[in-house]
Amino acid sequence: MAFNHLPAAMHDALGALSVTPVTHSVPMAKNHRTARPAGDTGSRPSPHRILERLTSGESRAARITHMEHMPARTGRHAVWPDRIRSEVIAAIQEAGIDHPWAHQAEAAEHALDGESVVIATGTASGKSLAYLAPVLSTLLDGAEAANGRGATALYLSPTKALAADQRRAVRELAAPLGNRIRPAVYDGDTPVEEREWVRQYANYVLTNPDMLHRGILPAHPRWSSFLRSLRYVVIDECHTYRGVFGSHVAQVLRRLRRVCARYGSDPVFLLASATSADPAHAAGRLTGLPVTEVSDDASPRGELVFALWEPPLTELHGERGAPVRRTATTETADLLTDLTRQGVRTVAFVRSRRGAELISVITQERLSEHDRKLARRVAAYRGGYLPEERRALERALHSGELLGLAATTALELGVDVSGLDAVLIAGYPGTRASLWQQAGRAGRSGEGALAVLIARDDPLDTFLVHHPEAIFDQPVESTVLDPDNPYVLAPHLCAAASELPLTEADLALFGPAAPGLMPQLEAAGLLRRRAGGWYWTRRERAADLADIRGGGGSPVRIVEEGTGRLLGTVDEAASHTAVHQGAVHLHQGRTYLVRKLDLEDSVALVEEAVPPYSTTARDTTSIRVLETDTEIPWGAGRLCYGSVEVTNQVVSFLRRRLITGEVLGETKLDLPPRTLRTRAVWWTVTEDQLDAARITPEILGGALHAAEHASIGMLPLFATCDRWDIGGVSVPLHPDTLLPTVFVYDGHPGGAGFAERAFHTARAWLTATRKAIASCECEAGCPSCIQSPKCGNGNDPLHKRGAVRLLTELLREAPRQSPQETTLEAAPQEPGPGVDRDPQEPGPGVDRDPQEPGPGVDRDPQEPGPGVDRDPQEPVPGADRDPQEPVPGVDRDPQEPGPEANQDPQDQGPRPDRAPRE
DSSP: OOOOOOOGGGTTTSOOOOSSSOOOOOOOOTTOOOOOOTTOOSOOOOHHHHHHHHTOSHHHHTTEEEEEEEOOBOOOBOOOOTTSOHHHHHHHHHTTOOSOBHHHHHHHHHHHTTOOEEEEOOTTSOHHHHHHHHHHHHHHHHHTSTTSOSOEEEEEOSSHHHHHHHHHHHHHHTGGGGGGSOEEEOSTTSOHHHHHHHHHHOSEEEEOHHHIIIIISTTGGGGHHHHHTEEEEEETTGGGOOHHHHHHHHHHHHHHHHHHHHTTOOOEEEEEEOSOBSHHHHHHHHHSSOOEEEOOOOOOBOOEEEEEEOOOEEEEEOGGGOEEEOOHHHHHHHHHHHHHHTTOOEEEEESSHHHHHHHHHHHHHHHHTTOHHHHTTEEEEOTTSOHHHHHHHHHHHHHTSOSEEEEOGGGTSSOOOTTOOEEEEESOOSSHHHHHHHHTTOOOTTSOEEEEEEOOSSHHHHHHHHOTHHHHSSOOOBOOOOTTOHHHHHHHHHHHHHHSOBOHHHHGGGOTTHHHHHHHHHHTTSEEEETTEEEEOOSSOGGGGOOTTSOOSOOEEEEETTTOOEEEEEOHHHHHHHSSTTOEEEETTEEEEEEEEETTTTEEEEEEOOOSEEEEEEEEEEEEEEEEEEEEEETTEEEEEEEEEEEEEEEEEEEEETTTOOEEEEEEOOOOOEEEEEEEEEEEOOHHHHHHTTOOHHHHHHHHHHHHHHHHHHGGGTSSOOGGGEEEEEESSOTTTSSOEEEEEESSTTOOSHHHHHHHTHHHHHHHHHHHHHHOOOSSOOTTTTOOTTBTTTTOSOOHHHHHHHHHHHHHTOOOOOHHHHHHHHSOOSOOTTOOOOSSOOOTTTTSOTTSOOTTTTSOTTSOOTTTOOOTTSOOTTBTOOTTSOOTTTTOOTTSSSTTTTOOTTOOOSOTTOOOOO
8 A cells, every 4th residue: 555655765665656557555654664675775776777787688688579668757736625634634644644646635525525436546646545534534533422433434355465454554554543443354364253353343344345245244233333334335456346256246235235224324435446447437337336536646656667578489389380489487587587686676477376486486596596595585475375474475575585576466456565676577467457557566656667578479468569559558448347147146136135135126226137037036946025025045045156256166175195185275167177187286386296186076186296397278169059139240241249058178288398388298188068158259251251251161160260269369458358258169160150150258157248348349359350360470370379278179270361361351341340449449550570460469378378377277276367356365265275274164253154154255266167268
């Protein structure tokens, strides 16, 4: 939490963290300083100078494809609203903040007026203080009530780490206010003996949506005094609530509003968001309320130097002789090594836990060749560690004891890591919002920072590093969520009925789809209608019907074969790709081989080993159309959107050499198929269009397959999805359409809104896909354009030129796009120097560093796939949870309802039946 208002001498305590997204670090006490590394005099080279050192040498310099310089900006002050209590203003001033920025004062004014507000400003812009000032002032008013708790506030964070960081910051800021402000965390790490105190006495409770869903709302009578006085609900990092997870959270918030009304309260919602497109609309969709937007960022910022970096080609060749680039993992480890030797405090963001461990190990090995002491100043930060281990790493990073950290998105959110000098980003993180958040973790007040995006050998990354306008000239994506998804809504209606009987009047709160679902829930025997409304009929807990992180099924236990020791668990849906027989599994820095996966007993037996390779699962997919909702003609072809059923089966896995990513071999697997009912966009072409594109029957399958791969990879530029959130299938003659057809579908039951977004931006999306394939410099296809390392068909057949001709013909008669699509389509320009590669071209699963685990592939099961937004640091059943972390139901307060009542939010596995894309 950085307020970025400290006096000049205090700039180390709270550095500016970036040029865009999020910040969550409140100012520390006056004597708090972020120490520089031992021996550092306090001065450091400029980001330009740091980059010059990194690129010294001809081969290194050629890897920079673009450098963007963002100049420093001055701030605009204002005054706090006169309704903020003088004690709160004095406490803020004691923390070193004399005056608020204009956007902070504006947001506080709206909050005091009783208007829900979303603060969507850049990193280090002081969003936390903007909502804390009115909240603390109101809590002080409430402290004067007879019971000392006439007003309360609830803080919701997507991760436990962020909530813990916020509590520390609030305690420091509110220290002059005494015990009138009583912040407390309520999550899976909260000791049982403290929980009753939190319910009865805390007036600022910090928790997460999962605990609200499973622990607080089902037990609302025990929270009655807190809920009766609830004045504010703070939703931090609200832009992370997207896709299926965001849709679930939207319904949890509606349940909260309903329960609050039962106790006579009507809380105001205060939301903090990264800069995004139309934050007020997204916040309103999330809360179900009208929300005022504050997005004019009045805070200052230091300069940012942002470099785009493409690793060089190697002498190795991939499938079908395709050229292969040096992996982003190895390249990032080299850069982290160099920066550490320079004494530059750096975080390297990696998509997977396995990748974080690899970069840390490689960097330590290379540093130990020069200085063993220096090697000990580099570590990995990821999920699966014990809470005390994570806190120790955070303290070491704060103090300067650590110089380098390889981290998952655990540190992307607002955990206070101010004082960093540089950020390395190993592969495009999936959305521009995440990219800016990660870049924003570096920088100190008034000083510059360096960010480097290292491209993976895949279409989208390759496009982006050669088309910087797609990063720097485009707005952050819109947040996509669909609270009316029946797969999401139905279990929340059951949960709401178990909390309080549902009435006809309540249904409007849950959206237009709710009335139509009630008869179905009655017919299923889940709800029973009486004169007073609908009642929950079962003995089990209704909240258990909804796994808001998207998991499902019983978790598969990972057990060491020789000792019987439980290493953790992996979600049942991810087990086919993560812990299949022969899979390499990494846990706590140690490598294990899976000897047997027993699906009946839900156990994977592993043994410690040191194989010189990683594993990547491959699968096959078939699809059938259930219902076509919308279709529009594209010349003789058609673009459609509707419901489909996807059947997926993991069929084999690849072994890839560590460091180089070279394929060593493929092993067949015998696993049962999985089915998924979801939403999809698909397009067809006619025989006349095929003739016009010169697509013969011999190359038709390869052309469709190549277009499918590339279009899946490009979609993240047009929707807030990750490649692992979507899948695809191409068929030369589909039995439902009776035409050559390409499908792209949401990898979540009931859909997540991504395919719908693809339908509405189809012209721009497919235009970018065609350009991406056409401009790649390879001859017949490579990982940078149409190949996918996850393809269950071994990237066969693929026909690059055929795909370009096919898409050209399809787009020739496509209807004109909307104004929004015009902007998106204009983004890709000519390829960058030396690379003829088209703009936005990734293929499903192609955008992965061969060493980086793929969707459920060899990705550490704990690492949430984008779109899941699970706290990457927290174990999840289905997430390789550390055995010492409480299992769902184990850390339960005995008085809490039911076995998973207050289940640790992060004990949620990845989405169920996430269907792979090929």
